[in-house]
Amino acid sequence: MANIDLDKMLEKVKSSQWLLADIDWDAPGAEMISDEQRPKLTRFMSDLVWIEHVGARGFAAMAKNAPDDTLRQLYTYFHAEEQRHANAELALMRRWGMLEEGDIPVPNNSIRLSIEWLDRYADDLPYHVLGSVIPALEVALDGALCKFLLDEVSDPVCHDVFARINDDESRHLGVGFTVMEMQGHDKTLLDLVEMITPAVDLRVVLGLVVYWPLLNKMRDNVVAMGLPEEKLFGAMKKFEKIGGRTAAGRRNPFFRVISAHMKTVMDRDQLFYHVPVDLMVRLTDRIPRRLLPAVPSWVKELTAEPYA
Amino acid sequence: MGKAKQQKAENVVPMTQPGPVSVIIVGAGFAGIGMAIKLKQAGITDFVILERDQRVGGTWRDNQYPGAACDIPSNLYSYSFAQNPQWSRAFSGAREILGYIDSMVDDFGLMPFIRFNTNVQGMHFDEQKGRWQLPCEDGTLWEGRSVVMASGPLANCSLPAIDGxxxxxxxxxxxxxxxxxxxxxxxxxxxxxxxxxxxxxxxxxxxxxxxxxxxxxxxxxVLPRPDYRTPGWQRRLFDRFPAAQTAVREALFYGHESMALGLIxxxxxxxxxxxxxxxxxxxxxxxxxxxxxxxxxxxxxxxxxxxxxxxxxxxxxxxxxxxxxxxxxxxxxxxxxxxxxxxxxxxxxxATGFEVSHQGTPYPVTGVGNRQLADDWSGGAQAYKSVNVAGYPNLFLTFGPNSGPGHNSALVYMESQLDYAVRGIEKILRENLRMLDVKPEVQARYNIGIQKRLAKTNWNSGCKSWYLTPDGFNATMYPGFATQYANQLRELKEKDYRLVPA
CATH class of the missing domain: 3.50.50.60 (FAD/NAD(P)-binding domain)
Incomplete structure (x- = not known):
């Protein structure tokens, strides 16, 4: 997967575009969702839509900070593609009767804070930080969630949609891991220190305050929906496996930090981490809605409509 | 403008057997019309303007979309030798600019010199005769001792390259x-x-x-555009005291000139x-x-x-x-x-702009020894002071390679080019030259200097733009002040040219 030719990848991305209109949203299969599944699935799909959408904003920030034009274009496409995934998932929700026309699901507080943080700080974040966090989120959350969904839902349209989404995601990950390795390649200790220094920043600390509870919250949510915790952890391990495959990848300090953190997330016995973070989850949930800042206008770009 | 329209009809039918002329001007846009005025003022009246359309105006004839206007103040985006006291706005619209071009055609009596519907298909230099031959789409063949290529860099538009x-x-x-x-x-x-x-x-x-x-x-x-309707008293003042308008023009010129420090x-x-x-x-x-x-x-x-x-x-x-x-x-x-x-x-x-020609030429241009300008420019267009090209004697370009301003009126640059071309043409006629051809080594040296200076400009700082070829070669812009550009064109130095008498 790693060491791909980014110029060829850009061509591949350009030639692999698809539209919501390519999918027959009225095809039979929607009835396969049982009444028992529906409430759980509604919450699950809402989270998924928002994770895609937050990921999209992350790619937008990366496009702004990309070191060269090819990567800038790739991230610009990935930003749009994550939006497309969120749009397609919204369309699925509508197909399953979970949303009225023109509605979008309500994001939970953790998501709201993530959106606010991304909108305020992501553009100024060191490129290396986002370059490692995004693949981690994509593998761990996206990967695990999509796989779980396909195990649970037999609607063929859902499978068609996620075949396309996974196809896109494989390219996102290919680029993500290549970039992580590029960042670790030929770096001396001094280079690595230089790479880390800009990450020592109050904004990053604020980001952690949002990101840690978000992960634990997602873990709780998926477990509540019946996804075995091991599957989520399996996906997180995949990040460590692929990212750490080469020496260059392992040398990337951000990969190290994120891998180590993921291990901590997976290990419920690490009480020094989980007790305060779980407390943060509960605190976050209790923030009254009216105290949360207004959602930025990019959130309103979500649409389940194939045509505009 | 009215007279221009009337006379247009008389000139729609091209002459069938055109005789050789001293100067052929290709294109009746801002550049071609300005050139004709300058030639007339220099006492050269043996010229013809070949125009592919049925109307003068070039870019301003073509760009009449709603809202089209100049983005340099009209008092500067006009010729100093044909000032218009009646501009209705600080930044005039396309229709008014086209009217200004029409009025120059009228005021300087240029209509009889223009051959409309005459689309040049190629240019070939006959070394023996020292004449350019220009075959046209309508079957006519024009011959001239010198040619001014005023066909413009923004003459051809293209749809964006988007699938479907x-x-x-x-x-x-x-x-x-x-x-x-x-x-x-x-x-x-x-x-x-x-x-x-x-x-x-x-x-x-x-x-x-x-x-x-x-x-x-x-x-x-995007910067704000300080546009306003010009007050009546200003028009009357400019009408009565042209020196006042000249003073405003000078002030605008130096104001824009100072912007080079930030823009270039x-x-x-x-x-x-x-x-x-x-x-x-x-x-x-x-x-x-x-x-x-x-x-x-x-x-x-x-x-x-x-x-x-x-x-x-x-x-x-x-x-x-x-x-x-x-x-x-x-x-x-x-x-x-x-x-x-x-x-x-x-x-x-x-609204995707124009096909700016960085490498090719709008039609085949064949110089000394059958050399092709498109071949010579395949690695990026190059000229000497943007006006002459070695191997293509008696040929003068307007808006040639590296003549674009990023901070000032293109017409200020144009005036220098026109005056320079007149000097060259006068020399050819006065000294009865078969060829006035810039020396290749002089041109090469000039371009090394230009590219070295361009490397330090904002245009070459990493973005993609129509100023650059896909390879990043800048064949469009002049890396300096308008004053510098004008100074280099003030004098035609004989030692830079190969002079071959007839």
């Missing part, structure tokens, strides 16, 4: 070929492109169309102008995400700086939407973007 655009079932309109009969009212319209034409079209279109969607790939730096080179002034641009954006656009979409991520000056006070407000009108998703293709009904949505439209307006 030819299969769009609705109306496709290019900004440079506006269809004035198309009624936009009640229509859903897309605008592709966000350059100099788009920022002028969009504010007008949102007034007419039901909905306008603007597709942006790269945002430009990276300096504290560049930072100040960028801050000004950001202030303009913040003042006009309240939404943070939209401001982010509209904030350029390259240095100011790298691409053409846009001048508009009504573009940002237009984008925020309820019937307008800015889309920054990458365009995948055009379908029969609309534009498909990478966020998975097909945006459907009645019409697509392409």
């Amino acid at each position: 655009i030819s299969g769009f079932a609705g109306k496709v309109i290019h900004s440079a070929r506006w269809d004035h009969d198309y009624d936009f009212s009640g229509k859903k319209v897309a605008v592709i492109g966000t350059g100099a034409s788009a920022v002028q079209i969009v504010p007008e279109l949102v007034k007419q169309a039901r909905h306008v969607t603007v597709f942006q790939r790269t945002p430009g730096w 080179w990276s300096s504290p002034l560049t930072r100040a102008l960028e801050a000004f641009g950001r202030w303009h954006l913040r003042r006009q656009v309240k939404d943070r995400w939209m401001r982010r979409q509209l904030t350029p991520d390259y240095r100011l000056g790298c691409k053409r700086v846009l001048m508009s006070s009504d573009y940002y407000p237009a984008l925020q009108r309820p019937n307008c939407k800015l889309v920054t998703w990458p365009i995948d293709r055009v379908s029969a009904q609309g534009i498909c973007t990478a966020e998975g949505v097909e945006h459907r439209f009645d019409a697509i307006v392409c």
Whole structure:
């Protein structure tokens, strides 16, 4: 997967575009969702839509900070593609009767804070930080969630949609891991220190305050929906496996930090981490809605409509 | 303008057996008309202007889209030898500029010199005779001792290279070929492109169309345009005391000249102008995400700086939407973007500018020893002081390679080129030369200097623009002040040229 030719990848991305209109949203299969599944699935799909959408904003920030034009274009496409995934998932929700026309699901507080943080700080974040966090989120959350969904839902349209989404995601990950390795390649200790220094920043600390509870919250949510915790952890391990495959990848300090953190997330016995973070989850949930800042206008770009 | 129209009809039929002339001017745009005036003023009347269209005006004839206007003040975007005291606005519209060109044709009696509907198909230099031969589409063959190629760098427009655009079932309109009969009212319209034409079209279109969607790939730096209706007293003053207008023109010239320090080179002034641009954006656009979409991520000056006070407000009108998703293709009904949505439209307006010729030539140009200008320019166009090209004697270019200003009026540069060409043509005629050909080593040395200086400019600072070839070679802009450009053209140095008597 790693060491791909980014110029060829850009061509591949350009030639692999698809539209919501390519999918027959009225095809039979929607009835396969049982009444028992529906409430759980509604919450699950809402989270998924928002994770895609937050990921999209992350790619937008990366496009702004990309070191060269090819990567800038790739991230610009990935930003749009994550939006497309969120749009397609919204369309699925509508197909399953979970949303009225023109509605979008309500994001939970953790998501709201993530959106606010991304909108305020992501553009100024060191490129290396986002370059490692995004693949981690994509593998761990996206990967695990999509796989779980396909195990649970037999609607063929859902499978068609996620075949396309996974196809896109494989390219996102290919680029993500290549970039992580590029960042670790030929770096001396001094280079690595230089790479880390800009990450020592109050904004990053604020980001952690949002990101840690978000992960634990997602873990709780998926477990509540019946996804075995091991599957989520399996996906997180995949990040460590692929990212750490080469020496260059392992040398990337951000990969190290994120891998180590993921291990901590997976290990419920690490009480020094989980007790305060779980407390943060509960605190976050209790923030009254009216105290949360207004959602930025990019959130309103979500649409389940194939045509505009 | 009226007389120009009347006379146009008399000149539609081309002469069948044109005899050799002293000068052939190709193109009756700003450059060609200016050249003709300068030749007449120098006492050279044995010339002809070949124009492919049936009307003078060139770029300003073609670009009559709603909102089309100059973005340099009219008092400077005009010829100093044909000042117009009656400009109705600080930045005049295309129609008025076209009227100005028409009035020059009338005032200087140029109509009899123009051959309309005469599309030049090639140029060949006959070394023995020392004459250029120009075969035209209508079968005529024109011969001249010298040629002024005033066909312009912005003469040809092209649809953007987006898959499927030819299969769009609705109306496709290019900004440079506006269809004035198309009624936009009640229509859903897309605008592709966000350059100099788009920022002028969009504010007008949102007034007419039901909905306008603007597709942006790269945002430009936008500065406010201090446009105003010129007061009556000013027109009367300029009319009565031309010196007053000249003084204003001079002030405008030096004002723009000082902007070179920020626009051409990276300096504290560049930072100040960028801050000004950001202030303009913040003042006009309240939404943070939209401001982010509209904030350029390259240095100011790298691409053409846009001048508009009504573009940002237009984008925020309820019937307008800015889309920054990458365009995948055009379908029969609309534009498909990478966020998975097909945006459907009645019409697509392409404000995607022009095909600027960096390498090729508009028609084959054959010089000494059958050399082809397109071959000589295959690695990027090069000339001597933007006017002459070695191996192509007695040929003068207007808006030739590296003659573009980024901060001042193109017509100021043009005047220097015209005067230089007159000097060359006078020399050919007075000394009865068969060939006046710039020495290749002189041209090479000149271009080494130009490219070295260009490397330090904002244009070559890393963005993509129509100033550069896809390889990043800058064959378009002049890296210096307008004053420097004019100074180098003040004198035609004999030692730089190979002079062959007849």
